[in-house]
Amino acid sequence: MARKSASGRIGIADVAVKAGVSHATVSRVMNGNFTVDPDIAARVRAAAAELKYQPNPVGRSLALGKTDTIGIVVPDLANPTFQAILRGLSRAAAQDGYRVLIADSFEVSSEESILAGEARRRCDGLVLCAPRMSDAELTEIAPSLHPLVLINRTTDAPDVPSLVVDYGHGVQDIAGHLVELGHTRLAFLAGPPRSASNEMRLKGLEAFKDAHPQVEVTMLEGGSDFDTGHEAVDAVLASGATGILAFNDLVAMGLMSGLHERGLDVPGDISVTGFDDIPFARYTTPALTTAAVPITELGEQAWHQLRALIRKEGNEVPGTRFQPRLEVRASTGPAKASRSAVHG
Amino acid sequence: MARKSASGRIGIADVAVKAGVSHATVSRVMNGNFTVDPDIAARVRAAAAELKYQPNPVGRSLALGKTDTIGIVVPDLANPTFQAILRGLSRAAAQDGYRVLIADSFEVSSEESILAGEARRRCDGLVLCAPRMSDAELTEIAPSLHPLVLINRTTDAPDVPSLVVDYGHGVQDIAGHLVELGHTRLAFLAGPPRSASNEMRLKGLEAFKDAHPQVEVTMLEGGSDFDTGHEAVDAVLASGATGILAFNDLVAMGLMSGLHERGLDVPGDISVTGFDDIPFARYTTPALTTAAVPITELGEQAWHQLRALIRKEGNEVPGTRFQPRLEVRASTGPAKASRSAVHG
DNA sequence: CTTGCCTGAGAAAGCGTTTTCTCAGTTCGC
C-alpha cells in the first residue's frame, strides 16, 4: 500500500515502520553493513522490495559528501572530437558507477569558468575542455576545480593532470608523408587562432620547416568546421600548393567538397589531409588521409586520471601524451608536376 | 582568510559568522528575499564575495526538492541522431538554467529501465530514447519516471508526451521521389528488427506499396550503421533494384562506399537514399539524397515539453509529430533501363 | 553469581541548505 511520508516519494522512514525497525537499521541493511541480524535484514529487505524503495541520491550525496557524478565542460557538443571524448569518458565512468553531467559552453569562453565552477560543485570531479581559455584564467580557477583533468592543454597549477594529443608530432608526420609523395609546396589551413591545439600544430610545422628547408609551407587562415574548408578553396588554389594540411577532418572534408565543385581532382590535382580520423573520414570520397587520434581512449583515460584523483591515490599521475598515427588513405597521392613549374 | 568549517569547503555558516548574522539571513540574502535590511544584506553580500562563497547545490537540492538537472537516456552516444538530440536538449535546457545528465545504455536494453530509474532519481525529469524497450516494460516503468518525455515512440501511460518523427511519411516521400525518377524496382535496407522507428518505416512502405502496385519493393535485412550498409552490397545487387532506400544516412554511406568499391556509379547505376540528414550527408560524394529530420529542434522541443511537466503547467501537451523534409541531392538520378529489363 | 566484554539496534547528530515559527523591537492608530 506504499504509504507515503509527507513528501510524495517513499523514503527510508516508510521502510523502517513497515519492517518495524529504525531508520538507522534500514540504512545499514541497504548499505550491506553486516552488523545487523540476518532475520531483521531479511525483513528489511522484504519491506524495501515490497515498497519498491530506492534511496534518494540527493540525501545520500549530502550525507556522504559525494555525488558519484563527474562533469565535463566542452566548447561545442556539435564537434565530433568532443562527442568522442564524452563517449569514452561516459563509458569508462559508467563502469565504475559514475554518471556524467555535461556542460556545453557553446564557444562563449567568457562563460566557461563560471560554467565549470557550477558543474564542479554538483560533481565529484571535472574534465575540462577549454581550448580558448587564457592561461591566466585557467591557472586562477584550477585550484577551485580540483579534482580536475585537462584535455589538450596544460597548466602550472599543481595536481592537474593533462591529457594532450601530440598535434605537433602528428602534423609533422602528415607533412612528411606529403613530401615523400613528392610535394614541395604545402599549405596549412589553420584552425581557430586562439586554440591551444592549433598552437601545437603551428609549432610542429615550424619544426618541420626547419628540417625541410626546401619545402615551401604557406599558412592560410581557417577555422574548425566544414564551412571553413569549403570557403577556403580560393585561398588554397591561390597558394599554388599541391599538398594541403587541413586543421582537422571537418575542414578537410569541406575543402574536398569545394575542390570537387571546382572540377578539381583529389588527389590527382591536389592532395588533402585531415586530422583526428573521425568516424566519417574513411567514408569520404576519396577516403581521407589523416592523423588518427585515439580520442575515445583519451576520454577513457580522462576518467582513469580523474578517478585516481577522486580516490586520492597519490600516484602523482603526470598526465599522458597521445601520439597520432598516420592513416594513409586515398586523398593523398603523388604530386604531379607542380603547378608553379607548369606555370614557369 | 577563508576559515573553513569542519568540511573542506566554506559554507553558509562561514559567511554567517563573518557577517555577524544567522545562517537564515545569509540564505535569505542569497535568494533575493527582500525582507532583510539593506545594510545587513550588503554586509552579507560583502562577506560572501570575500569568502567566494557559493551555495552547495546538494544541500539546496535536498531542501528545495529539485536538482535543476534533467536526465537523458540514449541507447548509443555514437549515433549522430542521439548526439543531435542531446545537443538540442542541452542547449534549450541550459537556457532555463538546467543541466543535463547523460545515461548511455550502450544498446543493452535490459539495463535501460534500471538506468532510467537511477537517472530519474537524480534529476527533475527524464527524456527517454529507448527504441528497443518492449511496450510492456515501458508502460510499467513510465509512471515511476514522471516527468517523462518519450522520443520516437508512444505509450499508453498517462501524462507522457511523445516526440515522434513521422518516419512512415518520410519513407513514402523518398520512395515517391525514386518512382518519379523512373525507378520501378526499389529495395529497403531495413534497420534493427525491433526498433520502433524501423516499424514506422515499414508501415509507411506498406502504405506506399498499396498506392503503387506497379512498383516492386524488396525488403533486405540491415542494421543502423556504416558497416551494415557496406556489407549489404551483395544483397542489394542481388535484388536487382535500382533505387535503394537505406534505413538511415549511415547505412546509405556505407552502401555507397561499398558500391564505389565494386566500380558501380551512384546515381548512374543505382540511386541511393538515406534518412535523417545528418550533418555529413551533404558532404558525401555524391551528396546524399535523404529525408531531413529536424532532430536538434526535436531535442529542443523535448525540453519544452519536459519543462511544462516539471512546472506542472496543465497544458495537456499531447506531444508533437515532426515531418521529415525530402532533401534531393546528387545520390539519386533517373533510372537507366532497369537491369531486369536489360536482362529480359 | 557477579563483572566485564561484546553484539546489535535505537537515538541522535550530522551533511548544507531553505523555510516556518517565534519573538523582540518599531511604528502606527486611537
Add this chain to the structure above:
DNA sequence: GCGAACTGAGAAAACGCTTTCTCAGGCAAG
C-alpha cells in the same frame, strides 16, 4: 500613552540519508 499591527532576524525544523554514540541484553570468564 498604550495596545495592535508590522518589520525583520534568529532559532529551529525540515529535506533524506549515513554514521557515531549510547545503551540494553547476552554471554563468557572469574
